[in-house]
Amino acid sequence: MKLSDRVERVPPSGIRRFFELAEEKEEVISLGVGEPDFSAPWAARTAAIDSLERGRTSYTANRGRRDLRESIAAHVRRYDLEYDPDEEIIVTTGASEAVDVAMRAFVDPGDRVAVPQPSYISYVPGVIFAGGDPLAVPTRAENDFALTYDDLRAAGAEAADALVLCYPNNPTGATMSRSELSEVAEFVREHDLTVLSDEIYAALTYGGEHASIATLPGMRERTVVFNGFSKAFAMTGLRLGYALGPAEAISAMNRIHQYAMLSAPTTAQFAALEALRSCEDEVREMRRQYDRRRRFVLSRFAEMGLECFEAKGAFYAFPECGGDDERFAEELLREQNVAAVPGSVFGAGGEGHLRISYATGMNDLKEAMNRIEAFVRG
Amino acid sequence: MDAKRELLDLLLSNARESATDLARQTGLDEAEVEALIEELESDGVVRGYKAVVDWDRVDEEHVQAEVELNVELDRETGYEEIARRITKFPQVSSLRLVSGNYDFAVDVEGKSMHDVSNFVSEQIAPIPEVTQTVTHFVMETYKERGIEFGDRDGDDRLSVSP
C-alpha cells in the first residue's frame, strides 16, 4: 500500500526501541516510565463507574460537557488563567489530541514551527503531520534547560511561525519562572509567533508556583495552553485533556476535533468532573511523594558524582551520563537491569544525558539508585 | 510542612526508613534527622515502631477480637481508672474510649477463640464497673493501619513510555 510522504518523514521513536530492549529482560526496574505510578483518585474512579451505571454513555457536546468546562475554568484560575467556558475551552482526548489538533489548526504546509529540545516526542511528528517544518531549538544544560532569547536567536527562530513550549518539561524536569518566560515572550512578540504551550505538568511544580506564558503581556491573544488530567490526577488511561485559548483559536480547533473525535470520552469526563470537585488532597499528596523522591534521586546522583541540575517540575531528573547516552542506557540495562531513556531520544541538546523518571515506588527507586551507583563506579 | 511534621509523615508511611534515606528525601542532614526523631520520641509523639502483620500468613493460630464494653461510673471511679486497669492486660492490644452505644472499644488478641472468650469472661466482665461486653471475632482483615492485605495489584504500565 502506498504510504503518505508525511508518514514516511516521521521515523519510529527511539522510545520504542528501548521499550523492546527492556521487555526482553526480567527483573528490570524501570525508570523509563512517562506516567504516574499512582492510580486515579478513588473518588474519580467511582464517579466514572457511577456514570456508567446510570447509563451516561452517549456523546457529549463537541467541546466537552459544559459543567466540566466550567470546572476547568475555575481550576485554571490558580495559574491566573481566565478563560470563558463557552468560547475559550475545549475538552480533548488527552493533551495529545489537543496538540495534534492545534498543529493542524494553526500550521500551513511550509510553515515553520520552532520546537525547543529536548522535549516531549510528539511535537515534531505533530508538525510534520500538519505539513509544517519543525525547527529544532536546542536548550542548554548550563541554563538548566530553560529556553532563552539567545537559544531562539541562535536557532533562527525569528523565521518561525509558531513556537512550542513545554514547561515543566518532559524529559528534563526543567521549569521556567515568570522572568525567564518574559524573555521568550519578548522574542515571540517581536517576531509575531503563535505559542503552543504544553503545561500538562503544571501541578507538579516543586518549591514554587507554575507560571504560564499566556499570563504575560500581549501573550494571551497568541497563545494556546494545553493541560489535562493524565499527570496531576494520575488519569493517563482515561485519556482526557483540554486546551485554553482565544475564542477564534478554540473554534478553529473544534472544527477539526468535531470531525476527528466528535467528543472526548464521556466516562472520562465524569471522572474528571469529580477529580476537580473533590480530589485536591490526593493531588497534593501525590505531589508531596514525588517531591520526596525527587530530592532522593538528586541527592543520590550527587553522591555518586553524576552531574544533575535541580529539576523542579514533572517527575523527571536529567543527569549527565557523558558521551554516548544510548550506549550508556543500553549497558545500564544489560548489566544492572535498570531501564532509563537516553536523552538524545528527545532531540537536540539531550545527548549525554539520561531521562530518569521517579514515578516509581520508593523501594524500587532505592534499589535502582544502588544499581546505577554500582554501574557508575564499576 | 515543617521538617518535624514532614519526618512524621515519612515515618507514618515507613517506620523503617533509615536516617540516611530520610535525609535524602527531606533535604535535611542526617544529624538533623536524628535529632528531630529523638525529639518526636522524647515528646511522646512517636510512641513506638511495630510491624503490621498479616496473621493469616503466619503458620500459627492467632485470634483477634473487637470487644465493646459498657461501664457504669460512680463517684470514685472514672474512665481513666477503668482504662488503666484494662490496659495492663497483655492480651489487650488497643483500648479506646469511643462515642456511641458503648464506652470502650477493646482489641483483644489470643491463641484461640477459647483463649479470647475466656479472657473476656474471666478478666474483663468481672470488673465491677463493667455492665456489658459484646465480643466480635475478626473473620478476615482487609486493611490494617493503612496497609491493604489483598494480593498486590501489579504494575501494568508499559516499562518504557514517552
Ligand SMILES: Cc1ncc(COP(=O)(O)O)c(C=O)c1O
Ligand atoms: C509533555 C507532555 N505532553 C503531553 C503528554 C500526553 O498527555 P495526555 O495523556 O493528556 O495525552 C505527555 C505524556 O507523556 C507529556 O509528557
